[in-house]
Amino acid sequence: MKSELTSIELCAGAGGQALGLHLAGFKHRLLIEIENYACNTLRMNNKLHALGWEEIIEGDLLEFAKSDLSNYSNIDLVAGGVPCPPFSKAGKQLGQDDERDLFPTALKIIKKTSPKAIMLENVPGLLESKFDDYRKKIDDELRSMGYLTTWQLINAKDFGVPQLRPRVILVGLRKNIFPYFSWPDSYLEAPTVGEALYDLIASDGWVHAEQWREKANRIAPTLVGGSKKHGGPDLGPTRAKKQWQELHINGHRLGDNPPDKFFAGVKEGFDNMPLLTVRMAARIQGFPDWWEFYGRKTPAYRQVGNALPPPVAKAVGEQIKNAIISASANSE
Structure with missing residues (x-):
């Protein structure tokens, strides 16, 4: 052998x-x-x-x-x-x-x-x-x-x-x-979105991060990488966006940074909800934090979303x- x-x-x-x-x-x-x-x-x-x-x-x-x-x-x-x-x-x-x-x-x-x-x-x-x-x-x-x-x-x-x-x-x-x-x-129970992303969501001092963690209390819908033929990065079709909204995530686009200290509280309406960054999406996909993605936000997110x-x-x-x-x- x-x-x-x-x-x-x-x-x-x-x-x-x-x-x-x-x-x-x-x-x-x-x-x-x-x-x-x-x-x-x-x-x-x-x-x-x-x-x-x-x-x-x-x-x-x-x-x-x-x-x-x-x-x-x-x-x-x-x-x-x-x-x-x-x-x-x-x-x-x-x-x-x-x-x-x-x-x-x-x-x-x-x-x-x-x-x-x-x-x-x-x-x-x-x-x-x-x-x-x-x-x-x-x-x-x-x-x-x-x-x-x-x-x-x-x-x-x-x-x-x-x-x-x-x-x-x-x-x-x-x-x-x-x-x-x-x-x-x-053999391994999945964490909720709140548990998986809390440290990243809170990393810029967002004062409502703990409250958000309690509301993001389920696992995420399937990430969608999409195609080069279809617009910029978002978290999928209408149904998926609604599921993300139930997790208090704005699924209509990707963010560049975690929410800052003065970001809105955890309110209804997706405009008041934090955006996922590429790093957050990668963690939801099971990539270790040390794995890097080449390119700006759109091509990087597509790589994440299309991965096994x-x-x-x-x-x-x-x-x-x-x-x-x-x-x-x-x-x-």
Whole structure:
């Protein structure tokens, strides 16, 4: 058994899944991401925190899949978050007919690299009955490559992340490893928004911060990163904004700083409520405070909102790692 487990990350974004897998014990040999801001975030954190990520490619996954990947033929894990719009209820749910569907591209990369394990995440819509045949097609193709698969709906709130964020995760493992895998148990209660953000909300001396903490007494709705095609940063559609307002947060835009000492009291009406900063949103997403985001407020928030919470990736990654190690130990 190798002394460390290695991985490559597809559609890495701002590194939520990559960071979680790093914390689970995987060393990233390669991360690929098409967005410049997100790539700069990955490069910056890799350097600042000496993560040891070997290569970060800013490029198109379609082109990457066409290249010679023989250097990664001994990889343990291929992971990634392929684009979710083809399956999202917020879109037209065109699935395989959507040009943004990169599941087939991910499968090409898996076939070329033959990893021990696969971890791909997406939106809950992928589990709807209209996509039964599509999921079966993916399962069948992976089975033809020697993998057994399992799909699971996981909610970030069950892993200490203070928001509703259901995500579908596909895990595939070589047939000799699959029997040793089990999905992680829910093991950490999520704090309320008030508990999670109190120190940040109070950091500029807001005199009503404690009163606000008592009113922000639930977990948050799902953060929405959105698209470059749609305006500036806010906290989602009308329904989500109303849920944020119930937590005494103005969800209509993002703030640059926490509320100051003389900010309005905790009153009705969103104009009297504090704004989330990017750092606050990142904490709600489960990022550690030391993780930096490249760019100004709008691109930084989009990176946060589109991420897989690191604690979720860590929990699943640990189970994959344990399965790989257990299978290796029992084959010796």
